[in-house]
Structures are given as C-alpha cells and as structure tokens.
Amino acid sequence: xxxxxxxxxxxxxxxxxxxxxxxxxxxxxxxxxxxxxxxxxxxxxxxxxxxxxxxxxxxxxxxxxxxxxxxxxxxxxxxxxxxxxxxxxxxxxxxxxxxxxxxxxxxxxxxxxxxxxxxxxxxxxxxxxxxxxxxxxxxxxxxxxxxxxxxxxxxxxxxxxxxxxxxxxxxxxxxxxxxxxxxxxxxxxxxxxxxxxxxxxxx
Numbered sequence: 017x018x019x020x021x022x023x024x025x026x027x028x029x030x031x032x033x034x035x036x037x038x039x040x041x042x043x044x045x046x047x048x049x050x051x052x053x054x055x056x057x058x059x060x061x062x063x064x065x066x067x068x069x070x071x072x073x074x075x076x077x078x079x080x081x082x083x084x085x086x087x088x089x090x091x092x093x094x095x096x097x098x099x100x101x102x103x104x105x106x107x108x109x110x111x112x113x114x115x116x117x118x119x120x121x122x123x124x125x126x127x128x129x130x131x132x133x134x135x136x137x138x139x140x141x142x143x144x145x146x147x148x149x150x151x152x153x154x155x156x157x158x159x160x161x162x163x164x165x166x167x168x169x170x171x172x173x174x175x176x177x178x179x180x181x182x183x184x185x186x187x188x189x190x191x192x193x194x195x196x197x198x199x200x201x202x203x204x205x206x207x208x209x210x211x212x213x214x215x216x217x218x219x
Contacts, residue, residue: 045150101113
C-alpha cells in the first residue's frame with residue numbers, strides 16, 4: 017500500500033497545475049511580458065530606425081574600446097550600456113520587465129527617464145491587459161493548489177485517495193502502485209472541472 021508522502025503530494029499538486037493548463041499559460045504570459053519589454057525599449061529609443069542607429073553606434077563604440085584596450089593597458093570600458101531588464105512606467109505605475117526568460121539576454125537599454133508612458137499610450141494599455149491576465153492566472157493557480165491540497169489532506173494512502181477521487185489517477189506518477197478505486201467517490205466534480213479531469217471528458 018503506497019502512502020501519500022509529502023513529496024508525492026507535491027508531485028500530484030504540480031501535475032494538477034500542469035493538467036489545468038495554468039503552468040503553460042503562465043509561461044506564455046511570461047513571453048508576452050518579454051515582448052512588451054522589447055517594444056518598450058524600441059519606443060524609448062525613438063522607434064525602430066533610431067533604435068537600429070543606436071545599436072550600430074554602440075557596436076562601433078564597443079569595437080573601438082576593444083582596439084584601445086589592445087593599444088593601452090586594457091582599462092578602457094563602457095559602463096551601464098546593456099542590461100537584461102528595463103524599468104518602464106505606465107501611467108505612473110513602475111514595472112520591471114525582462115527582455116528574456118533569463119538574464120543572458122542583454123541589450124542596449126535606455127534610461128528610465130525615457131521609459132515613461134501616459135496611461136492612454138498603447139504600451140500602457142497592453143501592460144494593463146497583461147496585468148489583468150496575470151491576476152486571473154494567479155487566482156486560478158491558487159484555486160487549483162488549495163483545492164488539491166484540501167483533497168490530499170483527507171487521505172493518507174493512494175488507495176484512499178483513489179477511493180474518494182478516482183480521476184486523480186491521471187495525476188499520479190507512472191511508477192506509483194495502481195490502487196483499486198471501485199468504491200463510491202465523494203463529490204469532486206468541481207475539482208475535476210477546475211483541473212480538467214478526466215482527459216476524455218475534457219477533450
């Protein structure tokens with residue numbers, strides 16, 4: 017008989033979050049924020065044409081500094097020219113936005129003073145749309161996690177879990193003992209609806 021250990025409960029909870037679609041939706045939202053950061057950067061630099069010109073000038077400066085380093089003692093540097101993040105202000109709301117998923121994407125970044133947008137600016141409107149989407153996703157994430165946690169707290173074994181919530185079988189790791197779940201199930205329709213179980217019905 018397989019016990020519902022804390023580690024197993026964590027796996028089941030994570031599988032439920034992924035099954036519900038919220039994990040993938042959060043990843044997609046992160047990419048939308050990344051795109052907004054890139055759009056903000058271009059706008060703050062004066063548009064695509066001016067941004068391209070700034071990039072070209074920056075590359076020339078970097079090349080010249082490298083040449084100077086070869087001719088001198090190697091102490092010629094360009095400071096604070098690139099970053100992996102930008103700090104725009106949308107209608108007075110300051111927000112940190114990353115250009116990429118991690119800190120490896122570093123770009124020529126304008127000063128914060130050039131990243132202030134009025135509330136009715138298209139970038140500000142887009143920002144508010146993403147914030148609203150994030151709020152809904154955060155709510156769904158908490159809803160799934162809390163409800164799954166509540167269901168798991170009432171059980172000590174996998175067999176008992178499947179007795180009261182048969183559809184949870186889809187959330188178990190493949191190597192977990194297959195317990196019987198022929199006993200009458202409790203009312204878990206709402207929980208199944210939130211997560212999207214069973215798969216056949218959700219499809």
